[in-house]
Amino acid sequence: MESKDTMFELLTSLEQIVFKDLSQTVILTQKSNPFTEFEQLRKGSGLKTIDFAREMGVSVATVKEWESKRVKPSMTELKLMRLIQAAPTLSA
Secondary structure (H helix, E strand, O other): OOOOOOHHHHHHHHHHOOOOOOHOOOHHHOOOHHHHHHHHHHHHHOOOOHHHHHOOOHHHHHHHHHHHOOOOOOOHHHHHHHHHOOHHHHOO
8 A cells, every 4th residue: 555645745735726827737847956946945935044944844954954965855845845935824
């Protein structure tokens, strides 16, 4: 039996709601490097490291690991970053 990541599924549903106006082809064909996407989302947030970590529900050490490219963010974490950037009130 295949194990499902319920958080990933929940964020995918939320992502479909938040980005409903975007073309499906754009969403499906965008395939970027997780580190590049993280850097763009992180810079775009304008938050300090501690605040970004809090918004993401991770430790400051985890954010620093992503920034140093020692550990890449999971697809679920990237989805959450995209959603927070698109709709900041979701994390408030």
